[in-house]
Amino acid sequence: MIRYIGLTAPHLLLLAAPLAASSPLKSVGLLVATKCLPIAVLAQETYAKNKTLAVGLGLSMVGDLFLGLGHEHYFMHGLVxxxxxxxxxIKGAQEYKPPLAPWTLAGIGATAAAIFGGVILPDVPGDLKVPVVVYLSALVGMAWRFGARYQQTRALVGNKERSMVPKSVLVQHEKAKWGAAGSILFLVSDGLLAYNKFVAPIPGDNLLIMVTYYGAQIAIAKSA
Structure with missing residues (x-):
C-alpha cells in the first residue's frame, strides 16, 4: 500500500507545488507521464489476479492520457x-458472482441521481448531457456490483468469530471491502471533477480530484 502511495507522490507533488505555470516541471508531458505511471503499475500487477479489472485499469490510463492533454476536444475521448x-x-466484479442486491442499486442510483442530476446535470452543455448520463449509469453500475460483492462476503462472515470463518472467506471479504471503498471513492472523484468542470471551480481542484481518484484505483486493484 505504501508503495502504491509512493508511486502517486510525483504527480501529486507537481500538482501541489507552487511553481509558475510556465515552469518546465509542469510541462504537459511530465504531468501526463507521472499521472499515468501509477495506473500502469496497478494494471500490470493486477493482471495475474483478475485480467478484467486489469483491463479496466489500462483503459483508465488511456482516459488519463486524453484528459491530461488538457484540450477540450479530448474530453469525449477521455469520457469514452x-x-x-x-x-x-463491472465485468470484473461480476466474476465473483455477487447477488442481485436491488436495494443496493436503488440506494446508489437514488443518491447519484440526486447529486449529479440535481446539482451538476443542469449545467452540463446540451450536447454532453446524454454522454454524461450514460457514463453516470456505468459508474452507478460499477458501484452496485462492488457493493453487492461486499454484501455477499459480509453475509458469509456474519457475526461469527474470525477464528470460525475459513481463511479464504476472510480474504475475499477484505478484498470486497476494498472494491466497495474504491467504487465510492470513484463516485466522489468523478463528482468533484464534474462539479469543477461544469458548475463552479473548486479550490485545489486538481489535487483533491487526483487524491480521491488514485485512492479509488488503488482500492479497486487491491480488490482483485
Whole structure:
C-alpha cells in the first residue's frame, strides 16, 4: 500500500507545488507521464489476479492520457475511455458472482441521481448531457456490483468469530471491502471533477480530484 502511495507522490507533488505555470516541471508531458505511471503499475500487477479489472485499469490510463492533454476536444475521448473502464470493472466484479442486491442499486442510483442530476446535470452543455448520463449509469453500475460483492462476503462472515470463518472467506471479504471503498471513492472523484468542470471551480481542484481518484484505483486493484 505504501508503495502504491509512493508511486502517486510525483504527480501529486507537481500538482501541489507552487511553481509558475510556465515552469518546465509542469510541462504537459511530465504531468501526463507521472499521472499515468501509477495506473500502469496497478494494471500490470493486477493482471495475474483478475485480467478484467486489469483491463479496466489500462483503459483508465488511456482516459488519463486524453484528459491530461488538457484540450477540450479530448474530453469525449477521455469520457469514452473511462466508460469502457467501468464496463470492465463491472465485468470484473461480476466474476465473483455477487447477488442481485436491488436495494443496493436503488440506494446508489437514488443518491447519484440526486447529486449529479440535481446539482451538476443542469449545467452540463446540451450536447454532453446524454454522454454524461450514460457514463453516470456505468459508474452507478460499477458501484452496485462492488457493493453487492461486499454484501455477499459480509453475509458469509456474519457475526461469527474470525477464528470460525475459513481463511479464504476472510480474504475475499477484505478484498470486497476494498472494491466497495474504491467504487465510492470513484463516485466522489468523478463528482468533484464534474462539479469543477461544469458548475463552479473548486479550490485545489486538481489535487483533491487526483487524491480521491488514485485512492479509488488503488482500492479497486487491491480488490482483485
Amino acid at each position: 475511455s473511462f466508460l469502457a473502464a467501468h464496463v470492465a470493472y
